[in-house]
Amino acid sequence: MTAESPENVLFVVMDTVRKDHLTPYGYDRPTTPGLDRFADEATVFEQAVAPAPWTLPVHASLFTGMYPSQHGADQENPYLEGATTLAETLSAAGYDTACYSSNAWITPYTHLTDGFAEQDNFFEVMPGEFLSGPLAKAWKTMNDNDALRTLADKLVSLGNTAHEYLAGGEGADSKTPAVVDQTIDFIDDSEEFFAFVNLMDAHLPYHPPEEYKERFAPGVDSTDVCQNSKEYNAGAYEIDDDEWADIRGLYDAEIAHIDDQLTRLFDHLKETDRWDDTMVVVCADHGELHGEHGLYGHEFCLYDPLINVPLMVKHPDLDAERRDDQVELIDLYHTVLDSLGVEGGDPANPGDDAVGLDRTRSLPSADYREFAQASNDDPGQRRDGEYAFVEYSRPVVELKQLEEKASSAGITLPEDSRFYSRMRAARRTDAKYVRIDRIPDEAYRIDADPEETENVAGDDTGDEAIAETEAALAEFEDAIGGAWTDALDTDVSDDSVDQMDDEAQDRLRDLGYLE
Template sequence: MNVALVTVDSLRADRIASRVMPETRAFADDAVEFTEAVANGPSTPASFPAIHASRYFASIDGLGIPPADAGGPIRTLAEVLSDAGYATAGYTDNQFASGAYHFDRGFDVLHDASSDGANVNEVKQFVQRNLDKDGAVFRTIERVYTRVDALFATAGGREFEHERADSLNERALEFVDARDGEDDEDWFAWLHYMDAHHPYEAPAEYQRRFLDDPRSVGECRRLSRKGTHHPEEVTDEEWETIRCLYDAECAYVDDQFRAFVDALEDRGVLDDTVVVFTADHGELVGEHGHAGHPPEFWEGVVRVPFIVHHPERSAATVDGQIRLVDTAPTLADVVGVDAHDDWEGASALELIDGDVDAREWAFGDVGRSVDYGRCCARRADGWKLLRHADDGELCFDVRATPDERPEDDRSDAPEYDALAAALDDHQDRMRRMREGAERGVDETDEMVTEHLEDLGYLE
């Protein structure tokens, strides 16, 4: 059985609706849809260790995951499937989900970080696999590569900030086509679409679905910077435009995801392929006075779609809570491969089959820069505790008060004690796991700053 994992950057769960994403809504109606899937972090760096390695971000010292030669207990889904005989390939245009942060582990091919030049990309992958990533030579080449890659993109006349989903589809389908005729070789393909990530600059035909007049790329980027960095200055009219631009990007993703699934069907491989559609985190478009995905744990940021098309399973809707750390165990289970012993999550198929109840706890964390003081615990019954470091704590019953307004805070409720104890235990456990463990990329590394700037997190 083949596996296609499609992750979308910054896609809120509530956009999987006929108004915005009708094709994905139809896909979900014919598949197994988990309606309460929770991201284990509010950003790509915080979420992708969970997706690829079933590992909480706060359990790793640094960003990304450790390199393959570091030893230790971390194993990626791609490594597990590769060991089981799968051909593996990944396609991403987010540096924080790239080989620079060791997410190339287990992939035969990884197209990453906006490389429009095949030769440049081949050189980069050779460097990553053959040089000490902590050494001065590697770091010098990595920084030079980042600048050269940007030059290639400019020279190639790329109109948009990120490589579009249709281009990633083409790359992945070339990989699928190359497997045609290979005896008994199943494949695993991962695509990470960046289109719903700010700046929202969808092609004009998609903007026209939500706006009378399409905005220029320059105007889209201006609004994105304003909403992300100066939200207090955004007018009501501008917030509405930002929401429409975000919806336009989601609509574009909708068409491209359908095109990818249709292409698998046209090639006669869909009936032999499990397709999982999810997101690394959600997005705010004016809620709580923010745009984008700040290091906070509002429902708009942590609730994500999670849809599983399995050729041998009937359509179903599963309301029990799952987490992104369940992604790798679920996909391993789907194809009958043993899960890695040190994965933190568990297979979501157990919920479909009724063998277990909803995952009682979902935890989220962000970074060392705030000493992991920003975190959350979400219980399966909808009770949720947010710790936003110096901004304090908030406790909500999100089923009763989904807007999570300050006046809805229930820190005085009996449920608070259980939430606080569970979150304390989680933080203590994460701290113990970080101590003496192999390291990812240091958050103070100059490369990290460059990537934050590239993705619009720093002005």
């Protein structure tokens, strides 16, 4: 913390927004003029890397300073447990804290909102009221029963499926303005604050407001394009070039809507004289694929459009410039602590793991990425700080839906495929190595092959950058508990409902999840 350190933090995650669709990153469509102006005041990071390619583990890492294997929150165990969160630490330090989101994973149900004094979830089918208070405690009680734990995936899957079919038009679009409105109210009522916001517009399905659709996807009916990534990935649906263009247009329109709402939030901070005293972080948790590598969505791979995410930070100790050095989203945990002068590391509950401030992971620090001076036992602090690490455990919910789409089309998914694989990657600015447990590894010279079209893993070329990156990955694997070398069983079905007692089944019938 310096004399110029901010008093407040506004942390914005644009869910599912890929870097190359933003104006500050050179996109040729004017999707984000507001962020383009923000970039004039911020540090724009070109090489920011997410610790996973989807929401739950990324947010758990942002909130704990841990890699996914450390905090354990994934689809097979969709709860953040036994870890003290950033919000718990900042609340204990006297900051006003709030989390506003329209994402079904960011709720009291998953414990990602633990520690926030104020929270609301605007997810249409599974609202915050459903997943908080007494009902959240009831879910927790049920989930403590190992036989019932897989039901969590089923419920979130049902919610997302309903969201896919029911979200649209004003229903889908009204959530981001509500999130911003509530954030403004919270800031106005706070002295020193940490406000966290997740905006879901750019996540499937794409149903942008008419104003934005006419600008970026004129004449496109959002109900006529493929809005189900699993259907495409399973091979049950083909998308031609024209339809991809329509899908990307709708995606751009959603991003433009986010930009307008963020501009409204930023303008309010300026009008109320809170802007200069507030550190502002804008990033994505992951990106999205639109047909690249034969995939749609953000599952089953670790390609750069998913993990090399946008990151812009406004901080008095950071210059307004572009930086090409590689950073990790996990560093933002330490950046927030450092900026607010909070050391952290004190467990909120007995037995919790709590990560204390490590200034070698704080962006404004003079010791940033100088890992020889690190103060934490951190498996990612390898070599000279030039590597980022990414983990992807098997996505049970998406995989179950994929199997259902394939089965309905008479397609059998091969067991030895990326769909059933766990993956870990090491990345630096010129090279990436991906360890995969069911199919051959992948490696790319991303400096010469940024679209990752030529897999050079196993090539007898003596590429030093690839060899060094694989060695760094092996060191990370050793430090985090060992490599994933034994493929998991491909059976992702569950019979948890049959194992439930009558009272639990009756409770779920009352809620509409069982017939």
